[in-house]
Amino acid sequence: xxxxxxxxxxxxxxxxxxxxxxxxxxxxxxxxxxxxxxxxxxxxxxxxxxxxxxxxxxxxxxxxxxxxxxxxxxxxxxxxxxxxxxxxxxxxxxxxxxxxxxxxxxxxxxxxxxxxxxxxxxxxxxxxxxxxxxxxxxxxxxxxxxxxxxxxxxxxxxxxxxxxxxxxxxxxxxxxxxxxxxxxxxxxxxx
Amino acid sequence: xxxxxxxxxxxxxxxxxxxxxxxxxxxxxxxxxxxxxxxxxxxxxxxxxxxxxxxxxxxxxxxxxxxxxxxxxxxxxxxxxxxxxxxxxxxxxxxxxxxxxxxxxxxxxxxxxxxxxxxxxxxxxxxxxxxxxxxxxxxxxxxxxxxxxxxxxxxxxxxxxxxxxxxxxxxxxxxxxxxxxxxxxxxxxxxxxxxxxxxxxxxxxxxxxxxxxxxxxxxxxxxxxxxxxxxxxxxxxxxxxxxxxxxxxxxxxxxxxxxxxxxxxxxxxxxxxxxxxxxxxxxxxxxxxxxxxxxxxxxxxxxxxxxxxxxxxxxxxxxxxxxxxxxxx
Numbered sequence: 404x405x406x407x408x409x410x411x412x413x414x415x416x417x418x419x420x421x422x423x424x425x426x427x428x429x430x431x432x433x434x435x436x437x438x439x440x441x442x443x444x445x446x447x448x449x450x451x452x453x454x455x456x457x458x459x460x461x462x463x464x465x466x467x468x469x470x471x472x473x474x475x476x477x478x479x480x481x482x483x484x485x486x487x488x489x490x491x492x493x494x495x496x497x498x499x500x501x502x503x504x505x506x507x508x509x510x511x512x513x514x515x516x517x518x519x520x521x522x523x524x525x526x527x528x529x530x531x532x533x534x535x536x537x538x539x540x541x542x543x544x545x546x547x548x549x550x551x552x553x554x555x556x557x558x559x560x561x562x563x564x565x566x567x568x569x570x571x572x573x574x575x576x577x578x579x580x581x582x583x584x585x586x587x588x589x590x591x592x593x594x
Numbered sequence: 595x596x597x598x599x600x601x602x603x604x605x606x607x608x609x610x611x612x613x614x615x616x617x618x619x620x621x622x623x624x625x626x627x628x629x630x631x632x633x634x635x636x637x638x639x640x641x642x643x644x645x646x647x648x649x650x651x652x653x654x655x656x657x658x659x660x661x662x663x664x665x666x667x668x669x670x671x672x673x674x675x676x677x678x679x680x681x682x683x684x685x686x687x688x689x690x691x692x693x694x695x696x697x698x699x700x701x702x703x704x705x706x707x708x709x710x711x712x713x714x715x716x717x718x719x720x721x722x723x724x725x726x727x728x729x730x731x732x733x734x735x736x737x738x739x740x741x742x743x744x745x746x747x748x749x750x751x752x753x754x755x756x757x758x759x760x761x762x763x764x765x766x767x768x769x770x771x772x773x774x775x776x777x778x779x780x781x782x783x784x785x786x787x788x789x790x791x792x793x794x795x796x797x798x799x800x801x802x803x804x805x806x807x808x809x810x811x812x813x814x815x816x817x818x819x820x821x822x823x824x825x826x827x828x829x830x831x832x833x834x835x836x837x838x839x840x841x842x843x844x845x846x847x848x849x850x851x852x853x854x855x856x857x858x859x860x861x862x863x864x865x866x867x868x869x870x871x872x873x874x875x876x877x878x879x880x881x882x883x884x885x886x887x888x889x890x891x892x893x894x895x896x897x898x899x900x901x902x903x904x905x906x907x908x909x910x911x912x913x914x915x916x917x918x919x920x921x922x923x
């Protein structure tokens with residue numbers, strides 16, 4: 404709904420906080436999601452996501468949510484679906500070139516971003532939308548990716564060892580292991 | 595260098611050091627010349643002579659000619675066709691690409707084709723909505739936006755790959771441009787948006803019409819604060835007003851053009867409105883050229899190409915670091 408969408412950008416700071424919290428919960432739930440299988444929970448989560456974000460942001464389920472970088476104003480509501488800022492046709496008063504009765508999505512976005520803690524993320528260049536991801540859950544995509552990044556970060560220390568001792572790694576791989584340790588080998592303490 | 599048959603010059607020459615495209619526009623800008631560009635009104639015709647005739651009066655005074663891509667969402671001869679014809683006749687052309695009508699597959703392919711046909715400057719535009727044009731029932735594409743298009747073309751040029759990652763054996767040598775509209779809302783964010791375009795890969799900027807110099811000066815002050823004038827060449831857009839009636843019509847019907855009332859009043863009260871409109875344009879150029887960070891001007895005169903050369907001569911900008919005049923062969 405248009406009015407709620409305007410409300411969301413006016414309260415972008417609160418929604419940013421809410422979103423950060425949701426993301427932490429989703430990342431924490433990653434082991435559970437993996438056990439059930441991301442594929443199996445995709446549909447129910449996408450349904451919830453569609454309902455919640457549809458109400459709040461007029462979400463179009465592009466599957467590649469950028470709300471946190473766009474001042475909580477969904478860029479898919481732009482009639483030109485611009486992902487990187489307003490076009491040159493914005494009307495006086497900040498109204499849309501194509502739909503003159505609607506506020507420009509990007510005028511709202513910059514307004515929302517100026518209220519947010521990480522509002523400067525609006526300056527990041529976003530790629531074009533991948534239309535194969537349409538309708539899928541962006542929430543799950545983020546939590547899966549960020550959780551995977553966290554996992555690989557814990558392995559990064561070992562990688563640095565491997566990189567710093569290339570000869571050892573080449574000749575005696577077991578002294579500077581690169582591959583993730585099998586679960587049985589993890590969490591062992593010295594006898 | 596690629597091998598050529600019978601010692602002929604290479605069809606796809608390497609780029610001189612310190613340049614990305616080897617275009618004359620790039621060369622002139624990097625040499626610090628005050629550059630003049632203009633746009634050609636595309637013919638509704640399949641006859642190449644119509645293109646050459648329209649280009650003739652511009653070629654005498656400008657460094658490069660923009661070939662517009664169905665501007666205002668009105669159908670005309672394609673910008674690729676015009677760019678190819680003019681490039682091969684010895685003009686330096688700015689090939690305009692709008693995101694409105696083509697998806698990423700078409701655009702990446704077209705740009706390779708354009709480069710093969712001799713085009714070296716590309717202007718990346720979002721494009722006016724289809725509703726503004728003569729076929730409002732058309733499907734708007736907008737697969738890219740101007741900024742993701744810039745980044746894509748830069749990737750093709752510098753990394754030598756398509757967006758898919760597939761390799762391009764001879765990458766396109768392109769001088770990448772973008773538009774900016776300094777006098778239109780949201781004024782306070784326009785410089786930030788320009789920063790994003792520069793970050794995405796813009797080497798030069800051509801602005802939309804400027805009739806409000808104080809507003810443009812404010813914009814440029816912020817642009818200088820952000821250091822953008824050092825990272826991209828900024829050409830300010832100007833154009834003559836034909837009459838007060840035309841100006842009012844343009845202001846309310848053409849997206850993204852801001853004309854202050856004072857300017858329209860001046861045209862309205864003049865004895866010869868068209869003369870006054872031209873005079874205003876000359877004065878605008880003279881005011882704008884002195885603003886720090888402006889690297890040149892882009893003169894747009896819809897269906898009045900002959901006026902462009904008069905305006906440029908009267909404004910006295912031809913003497914500002916003159917270059918070789920582009921002549922068709």
